[in-house]
Amino acid sequence: MDNGASSYRRFRDNGDQNALIGIIRDYKDGLTLYLASIVGSIQTAEELAEDTFVLIGTKKPKDKGKGSFRTWLYTIGRNIAIDHLRKRSRHIEVPIDESDASLISDEDIVESEYLKKEQKMTVHKAMRKLSPDYQQVLWLTYFEDMSNKEAAAVMKKSVRSIESLLYRARKSLRSQLEMEGFDYEKL
Amino acid sequence: MKNYEEMAQNVLRRIDEYENEKRIRRAKITKAAASVTPVCAAAVIGIGLWKGGVLTPEQDQLISSTGDNAAYDVIVPEETVLQDITDPFREEKAYDAPVTTTDTTEISVSAATQSGEEITEVSRNDDPASGGDIPEADLSVPDKTPAPRNEQPVMTKPAVQQTSPAVQNTVPPVQTAPPVQNTEPPVQTAPAAGSRYMWCIAVSSLEWNGTVYHDNDMAKVSAYTQDRYIGRVGDFEGVYGGADVHPSYRIAPEDSVYTVKGTDDVLLVVKADSDSPYGAVIVMSSSDWSLEKYEPWRLDPYYIDPDTPDDPAVYFGIAEYN
Numbered sequence: 001m002d003n004g005a006s007s008y009r010r011f012r013d014n015g016d017q018n019a020l021i022g023i024i025r026d027y028k029d030g031l032t033l034y035l036a037s038i039v040g041s042i043q044t045a046e047e048l049a050e051d052t053f054v055l056i057g058t059k060k061p062k063d064k065g066k067g068s069f070r071t072w073l074y075t076i077g078r079n080i081a082i083d084h085l086r087k088r089s090r091h092i093e094v095p096i097d098e099s100d101a102s103l104i105s106d107e108d109i110v111e112s113e114y115l116k117k118e119q120k121m122t123v124h125k126a127m128r129k130l131s132p133d134y135q136q137v138l139w140l141t142y143f144e145d146m147s148n149k150e151a152a153a154v155m156k157k158s159v160r161s162i163e164s165l166l167y168r169a170r171k172s173l174r175s176q177l178e179m180e181g182f183d184y185e186k187l
Numbered sequence: 188m189k190n191y192e193e194m195a196q197n198v199l200r201r202i203d204e205y206e207n208e209k210r211i212r213r214a215k216i217t218k219a220a221a222s223v224t225p226v227c228a229a230a231v232i233g234i235g236l237w238k239g240g241v242l243t244p245e246q247d248q249l250i251s252s253t254g255d256n257a258a259y260d261v262i263v264p265e266e267t268v269l270q271d272i273t274d275p276f277r278e279e280k281a282y283d284a285p286v287t288t289t290d291t292t293e294i295s296v297s298a299a300t301q302s303g304e305e306i307t308e309v310s311r312n313d314d315p316a317s318g319g320d321i322p323e324a325d326l327s328v329p330d331k332t333p334a335p336r337n338e339q340p341v342m343t344k345p346a347v348q349q350t351s352p353a354v355q356n357t358v359p360p361v362q363t364a365p366p367v368q369n370t371e372p373p374v375q376t377a378p379a380a381g382s383r384y385m386w387c388i389a390v391s392s393l394e395w396n397g398t399v400y401h402d403n404d405m406a407k408v409s410a411y412t413q414d415r416y417i418g419r420v421g422d423f424e425g426v427y428g429g430a431d432v433h434p435s436y437r438i439a440p441e442d443s444v445y446t447v448k449g450t451d452d453v454l455l456v457v458k459a460d461s462d463s464p465y466g467a468v469i470v471m472s473s474s475d476w477s478l479e480k481y482e483p484w485r486l487d488p489y490y491i492d493p494d495t496p497d498d499p500a501v502y503f504g505i506a507e508y509n
Contacts, residue, residue, distance in 0.1 A: 049193055
């Protein structure tokens with residue numbers, strides 16, 4: 001397993017669509033949930049994840065090999081999400097109260113599929129109440145098991161900023177979990 | 188929520204749509220380029236020609252004016268010109284002629300000898316803006332074969348030089364036969380003995396009896412009578428050369444020096460080498476010599492030098508340089 005780099009190379013160089021399908025299979029859920037931590041909506045995050053795969057399928061950007069393929073893919077997804085937030089800020093935002101309840105149930109399904117363990121689900125739900133930056137850094141480090149350096153690359157921050165952000169996010173998450181009566185030892 | 192297969196299908200479909208759009212766009216661009224490229228190429232070529240001066244009106248005008256000049260190059264026998272100049276009645280007719288010309292018209296009369304016949308060439312150079320209305324057919328020469336010309340300013344006899352602006356209008360165009368091409372190349376020969384027009388680069392001098400004599404290419408040898416031998420050039424002080432010293436000096440140490448009868452202002456140096464390009468005899472004169480004093484008849488404008496050949500080109504040595 002080379003984190004999808006060889007699959008992407010096969011798709012880009014030989015046009016192997018199965019390789020792209022494999023990448024989508026491996027990274028769809030993680031990327032969607034990560035992007036959800038940015039845009040705050042799992043449906044939007046899913047669309048943005050799809051946009052991310054379409055972008056690498058049409059433009060076929062070259063992976064410079066500076067980091068892992070996952071880091072590179074998440075960076076592209078993050079840029080797309082930020083662009084989306086910029087565009088959305090120019091339009092009238094729909095209050096979250098008016099969102100469809102069925103969409104929330106979809107999000108729950110994704111969470112349950114991806115976050116196998118109940119603890120992780122609880123932590124993820126607690127994370128949803130934190131600020132986007134805290135959500136991102138916690139997601140990347142705890143759920144995607146990225147190093148601080150990789151998380152810094154995805155979030156376009158320095159390693160020291162990530163460390164500081166992670167410290168504050170962890171503290172905030174702990175207090176949030178304590179408020180909900182859950183004590184997560186790992187934190 | 189989509190599973191990965193649905194998302195993969197969506198992604199692949201969108202990729203196909205993107206590729207199709209890209210293909211259609213490329214086809215449109217190719218079509219547009221195919222239709223626009225010849226127009227652009229034609230425009231570039233046209234601009235290139237225009238900027239290059241091929242299509243500019245000035246160039247056209249230049250070409251046409253050049254053509255006019257060529258058309259106005261009329262070669263007429265010199266006799267006709269002389270007759271027109273000297274005949275006052277013809278001049279009156281010339282002023283009455285309906286043809287209008289401008290005063291800026293230039294006439295140059297040149298002479299050349301071709302096949303033993305002396306002809307005069309009248310060339311006309313009209314300013315196109317001045318509106319010379321002479322019909323081209325009247326003055327054009329059908330045969331444009333260029334006759335060999337002497338580009339140097341040509342001196343002709345005084346009567347020929349007295350021309351008036353109206354003369355050109357009365358000169359009937361004469362269609363001359365094409366000039367006979369001299370198939371034999373001109374033979375480069377050394378100046379004939381006694382020729383006065385061989386250039387001498389360095390000035391020679393002699394000192395005799397306290398008087399300095401310089402070589403004089405204006406004085407005619409025939410105007411002086413050789414008197415007595417006074418020595419060789421090498422016996423005198425002065426500036427002279429010789430073939431082994433400097434060939435540009437007209438006198439050499441081995442040449443003989445003679446006085447002339449009637450004056451001490453002139454000495455004659457007889458060249459030891461009778462085939463010298465400077466002539467057989469060199470006239471040396473003191474500072475008291477002048478043309479007015481010793482050869483006043485040559486100042487007469489109607490004086491004709493008997494030694495001058497009929498052909499001015501040969502007279503001036505021009506033919507040797509063509």
